[in-house]
Amino acid sequence: MGDFILFDKTAQLGKGYIIAFANRSQMLYFILFLPKFLEMPYSLLGILAIGILSQINLFILSKCLSSKYTQQGYQGFADLLGRRTLRIIAFAGIAFIFIKMSLIILGYAEIVHQFIFPAMQLPWMILFIILLSTYIASQGMEKTLRFGIIAFLCTFWIILLYIPYFFPPGAELHDLYPLIPTDWSHNPWKGILMVWSSLSGPEYLLLLLPWLNSKQKMLRYLSIANAISILQYLLLFLGCLFFFGSTYLGKIGFPVVNMIRYLQSPVFERVEIIMISLLMFHYVFFISVLLLCLYGAIRISAGTQDKETTRKGFYAVCLLVLAGVFFIQSFYWREGKELNGWANVQLWSGAFTYLLIPSLLLAATKIKGRGSSL
Amino acid sequence: MFWKKKSKRVRHENKEGNQLFQKSKDLSIAAVKGLISNMDDGELIEHRINKERNITLIFIRTLIDVERLNESIIQPLKNCSEDMIHTCIASVKAGALSSLDEAQKLMMLGHVLLDDGKGRWWAVPLVNTLGRSIEQSEAETILYGPKDSFTEQIDQNITLLRRRLPVTELKTEKFSAGYLTKAKVVLMYVEGIANPDIVDIARKKISKINIDMVIEQSNLAAFMEDHIHSVFPQFQQTDRPDQCAYSLGLGKIVILVANTPFALVAPITFFHLFQSPEDYIHKWMVASFLRCLRYVSYLASTTLIPLYVALTTHHYQVIPLQILFVLLESRSKLPFSPFWEALFMLLILEIIKEASLRMPSKTSTTLGTIGGIVIGQAAVEAGFVSKVLIVLVGIAAIASFLVPNYLLSKTNTLIQFAFLILSSLLGFPGIVFGMIYVLAHLNGLSSLKQPYFAPVAPLYWRDWMDFFIRAPIPWMKKRPAHVHPLFKWRYNRGDDH
Known part of the structure; x- marks a missing residue:
């Protein structure tokens, strides 16, 4: 067996990767049931508003990404924050990464369970997903990020399947009213928070910066990705409103998946089974990246980042993740309820990381810059 | 402990082997x-x-x-x-x-x-140049275009390439491989276009070969491949001088081995194996259509039967009612599950394919008839397999022949069997598991250390001109980026290195 190198770098990845990564990271699990929590047509404006806030956040993130500290990878972060602080942050990061990863795995496994194999036990699906992700991640960060393009190409067109829902026979423009809220009996804040949390993900680019070409116009590509994501959110929400209507939308589980079930095709029925299967590309890619980030975070917090990566160490981390996900599935995961306790944890943690990490890091960069110039 | 003993013994044998050839x-x-x-x-x-x-x-x-x-x-x-x-x-x-x-x-x-x-x-x-004359390529036949192919005479093969590229920049470096065969190996590249790093990798890999016999080009490829456990060929093996000359002109390297009519071309990508010399003879729209057809056929040949198994075992609800009636009627009296039925048919098909390759050409036609009609029809009438499966197996078999590269077309058999098992266990998600595994594997491969899944991963937009579609040749003004040529322009436009 040859050397087991996970974090080497032979080439820098270009704009396509940045756009694909940022966009796909904003189209993960929450989007599949987001319309249920948005429910009312005026939430369209909420999506737009959060999209603008996300754009401002991405502006801050792009500033961080172009900072001389972040571009140096681990060494830069150590210079910026200090080794001790960095180890503490990395240790805390393990929890955030694990929460995100476990939600994606459990969420996807539940969808497969609910829509494709009701008789199959959830742990089998979890095992298969982690095995596949481990294989992809074991090829190293560079190849895993490259796989992102394959995942993007295999899934981005799924949005086109929703086009027929804009022209259902019974739909009318009235279904989109009221665009401005007239009564506040429906509490939209959870939905709005979910949009924000769902848009989180691009902040992980901070961890991938050594593999990206830092000379590029980050803000431009992040803005393109964000705009595409917001457009997709709007399209999916509009489609759901037309198809289910706002009254029924709040009662249906996974409306974005359920809607596809009714797609008419001369060759296949129940197209959602095929769509869910293909979504695996997307989820497995992200789990692989998160596995590598988790392994890296564990190495930093253990202070072994300068040692070579080992097969044993990496597989041990993957086994721990597997055990952890099994544990959460047994004790904290409630099937049949999209926003269960664990999903709620990710809802807040995702919103927290997306809001605070870029801002805090930029602040730290400015303070450090000011300190060094004095 | 046992391993140590074994390795000692091998070393001892090698020592004896070397002594055998040491003389005064x-x-x-x-x-x-x-x-x-x-x-x-x-x-x-x-x-x-x-x-x-x-x-x-x-x-x-x-x-x-x-x-x-x-x-x-x-x-x-x-x-x-x-x-x-x-x-x-x-x-x-x-x-x-x-x-x-x-x-x-x-x-x-x-x-x-x-x-x-x-x-x-x-x-x-006074070397005896005994050998067959230049004949038409049998492995890669084309209707329009050059008909000559390589022979076992390495010098003749070099001549065929030099005639096509009459420039002094076409360099030939000689090596010897195999201490018994002492096969002459010639590394060819166009200086000033081919990336020196790639040439150097090839040079080092050839020099490191330490084995008794290099009989033909595949022996050499086995030592030079970056990933020996992969089923996918990492070198293009061709007997067409026009293909080799074209590849040299794009900045690739060509390796000729004495006494074999096939050359090795590298670095290649997975998608190169779907390209045929005829792609550059047809009009671009026709060529693009045919190329897309090959990709679809390869996908169909690997997934059609597993899809049948997934649908009939796990996802009946996906099949529209009219088709479901046909399928149920066809499968109603079968004693086997869809998986065993498909496995049985695929094994029979592979046996027939393999047998027809080994038989003399006149007999193989009879074999094809017996295999295709007699066994197929008899199996349906005996109630072992459904008519629908026979149709699908036929389509999958024909689709597999569309891939121009024989070595690649053989990989789909293994992939098909793996997908078949996955589909019987997990249905559609199982097939997607398999597809993700194959794509991740392809993404991790390299040919002479250059990414094998380019221009998709890594992304080289420029190379998409000659990928799914074959753009008009005047539009293809640059050499493929994944080869990292020193001189990227295919047109004479000064000194843009």
Whole structure:
């Protein structure tokens, strides 16, 4: 067996990767049931508003990404924050990464369970997903990020399947009213928070910066990705409103998946089974990246980042993740309820990381810059 | 413990193997005579010049051109004066010999060893160029375009390439591979276009080959591939000189091996294996359509039967009602589950394919008829397989023949079986698991250290001009980026290196 190198770098990845990564990271699990929590047509404006806030956040993130500290990878972060602080942050990061990863795995496994194999036990699906992700991640960060393009190409067109829902026979423009809220009996804040949390993900680019070409116009590509994501959110929400209507939308589980079930095709029925299967590309890619980030975070917090990566160490981390996900599935995961306790944890943690990490890091960069110039 | 013992033994054998070929370095008549002892085709001719002096010729009769021996050496020597021997045979480029090793090596390559009677030895090249003439390619036939193909004569193959690329930048580097076969290996590239790093990788890989025999190009490829456990070929193997010349012009390297009519081309990508020489002969829209058809066919050949198994085992609800009726009627009396039914048919198909390859061409037609009609129809009538599956197996089999690269087309058999098992276990998600695994594997492969799944991963937008579609040739102004050519423009536009 040859050397087991996970974090080497032979080439820098270009704009396509940045756009694909940022966009796909904003189209993960929450989007599949987001319309249920948005429910009312005026939430369209909420999506737009959060999209603008996300754009401002991405502006801050792009500033961080172009900072001389972040571009140096681990060494830069150590210079910026200090080794001790960095180890503490990395240790805390393990929890955030694990929460995100476990939600994606459990969420996807539940969808497969609910829509494709009701008789199959959830742990089998979890095992298969982690095995596949481990294989992809074991090829190293560079190849895993490259796989992102394959995942993007295999899934981005799924949005086109929703086009027929804009022209259902019974739909009318009235279904989109009221665009401005007239009564506040429906509490939209959870939905709005979910949009924000769902848009989180691009902040992980901070961890991938050594593999990206830092000379590029980050803000431009992040803005393109964000705009595409917001457009997709709007399209999916509009489609759901037309198809289910706002009254029924709040009662249906996974409306974005359920809607596809009714797609008419001369060759296949129940197209959602095929769509869910293909979504695996997307989820497995992200789990692989998160596995590598988790392994890296564990190495930093253990202070072994300068040692070579080992097969044993990496597989041990993957086994721990597997055990952890099994544990959460047994004790904290409630099937049949999209926003269960664990999903709620990710809802807040995702919103927290997306809001605070870029801002805090930029602040730290400015303070450090000011300190060094004095 | 056992491993250690085994490795010791192997080392011991290698030592003996090396000793087998170690001989005295002294170049003398007795030593050279010793070289041809117990060789029926080893010849020794002595020609007396004067009373004290004999000229001795030693050679292997079957390796040299005997007619030229007469014309070039024996006749000139008859009329040669005592001190003019070297001048007499100058027309055939005689080279002086200094060691027995050198003499042995050259004699086995078709040289005549000549002792001038004064202890000086010469090697005169009279290589027997026996071999078949240039014929039409059988592995990659095309209707319009050049018909010639490589032969077993390596020099002839180099000539075919030099005629197509008559530039001094076309470099040839000679190597020898296999301590028994001493096969001549020639590395070819266009200096100034091919990336020196890639040439260097190839050079190092060839130099490192340490084995007794390199009989044909696949032996060499096995040592040069970056990932030996992958089912996917990491070198293009072609017998078409036009293909090789085109690849050289794009900045790739070509490796020729003596006594084999196939060349190795690298670095390649997975998508190159779907390209046919005819793509550049057809009009671009036709070529693009045909190319897309090949990708679809490859996908169909690997997934069609697993899809059938997934649908009939796990996802009946996906099939529209009208088709479901046909399927249920077809499967109603079968004793096997869809998985066993499909496995049985695929195994039969592979047996027929393999048998038809090994049989003489006239018999293989009969075999095809028996296999296709008799076994297929009989299996349906006997109630072993459904009619729908027979149709799908037929489509999948024909689809697999659309891939121009034979080595790639054989990989789909293994993939198909793996997908079949996954689909029977997990239905559609199982097939997608398999697809993700294959794509991740392809993404991790490399050919001479260059990414195998380019131009998709890594993304090289420029190369998409010659990928799913084949853009009009005047639009393809740059060489493929994944090859990292030194000179990227295909048009003469100054010094943009």
